[in-house]
Amino acid sequence: MADKNENELVDYFESFLKQKPLFTNKNVLQSDYTPESLKHREVQINSIAQILAPALRLEKPSNIFIYGKTGTGKTVTVKYTTEKFLEVAKKRNIPIKVIYVNCKLKKVADTEYRMIAQLIKEFGQEIPATGLPTEEVYSHFFKIVDEKKQLVILVLDEIDQLVEKIGDEVLYSLTRINAELKNSQIGIIGISNNLIFAQTLDSRIKSSLSQEELVFSPYNALQIVDILSHRAKTAFEKDAIKQGVIQKCAAYAARDHGDARRALDLLRVAGEIAEREGSKKVEMKHIDDAEAKIEKDCMVEAVETQPKQFHAVLYAIMSIVSKRDGFIHTGEVYEVYKAVCIQTNLRPLTQRRVSDIIGELDLLGIINAKTISKGRYGRTRDISVIIAKEMVEKINSILKNKLEL
């Protein structure tokens, strides 16, 4: 038995090596890859360049505010433009610094403190992860920036997330920094996925932050095809992709608001699947598999990374679902949840908290929770599970594992 397995393994590795790889450079399909040339974003690149240009004379450029849905190339465009911009600055020895901060990353910016700490880190200095008064962190930041004459371009990606989490005071402080700086100037480029985000801002911040506004409209299917085939040329071996595969990818991605990132992911995963299967080409069906896999991975990942209490709540919901059909309400979930807690020696949380957890699970897209009013019979949430049937098993076993049931 063991022998056979061994042979099989060896065979597998052998055949893997013999097999011609499909990819030549997989990185090109990674979403954080900045290509040599950007397609279909010439207009935006030019606008940013025009706004940024005065900075080369060390005049403070206008702050820019960029909107656009996910996968419309906002980040990549800004990165691309600022890179070129920096190249020139470097050549001429102009003291310009571009700082890119992604506000979505949890470790980076979910509090005012960390946000500023991250900025300081970008300047090559360390600051304790916690423990200092926020005030002090600010002044430390001022000091670093103002140390020498320079111009700083601050790119705040997913700025809406930042404001959602910690409010807009940070932005206010940042936009006002310039008044206090003697040597330096700071220009801000804000990038937001949320189209109406600016309207929710305090008007003072809004006016100073969005001196220039730029909108990135979604790519249409044709443009995505163009982008994909362009990248596929460097990413894949010649003829590794069957006719129409890229079109299908694009169509999938265009279906939900022209998300190019999603299209790239799809193509990459499809390629991986094809390669693993030992297929010579990426076929149509690999795209479908890829889509299923991406979705599944997201879900499993989302469930797995939750804290224990979330698992308990989710487990409670799942076990109700498995017993009967129809909608579930908060009170019922809470009762079952308490039982689960006793079973697993977990300290039960209050209903208030569980209610929040249900809300968060909904936000994660693991469950569907809609608050409804049932008139005389109160107000509650209608909870349903949106996980596909074959996923339920998998999720359940993860939960059981995590809960040590």
Add this chain to the structure above:
DNA sequence: GTCAATTCACATGAAAGAGACCACGGTCTAGTG
């Protein structure tokens, strides 16, 4: 039959507490010259 009041079962908000981190500064201790 109509219409406002009531009522339910939570949702949603705000504030405050607990416990974990962490830096910093002071004190103690042991090892060294």
Add this chain to the structure above:
DNA sequence: CTAGACCGTGGTCTCTTTCATGTGAATTGACGA
């Protein structure tokens, strides 16, 4: 004398709890036709 171990203090952060307030429609019940 000095480096390192070991507190205590003061700060932040996250997760919770407590207390309060909000909510939307089914139901009730008064009222008038």
